[in-house]
Amino acid sequence: MYCHLYARSSRVAGVPSVHKCINCHKVIATGRAEINKLFNYWNEKKPIPWIKVHDLPDFVYFSHKRHVRGGVQCQMCHGPVEEMNRVTRLTSLQMGWCLECHRARKVENGRDCWTCHK
16 A cells, blocks of 8 residues: 555555655565665656556456555455566456455445446
8 A cells, every 4th residue: 555555545546756765675575676676766756657566457447446445455466566576467357357356245236237338
């Protein structure tokens, strides 16, 4: 939640700025190659060219806020990113996968088409 500060209050989680990343990584995992890249962006005053890993089609409406406030842990969909050297997608994020989660959690209107398709 520190890195993706909008997740609790917005549809999108947001991507952290170089400054936000440096705040932690000046002391955490400093020897990793990807963290060294981060310091290059910081020193050159350039934004991080993020590559979206968890991307949904435009016709899908997904609200991070709704899921976070519903008690869904980030790792449920994104996997243990805190342990990954490079973030990879571990779940399909396809409709059937989402519907199964909605069924298991007994989400109100979780199987209504308009919940995810606006």
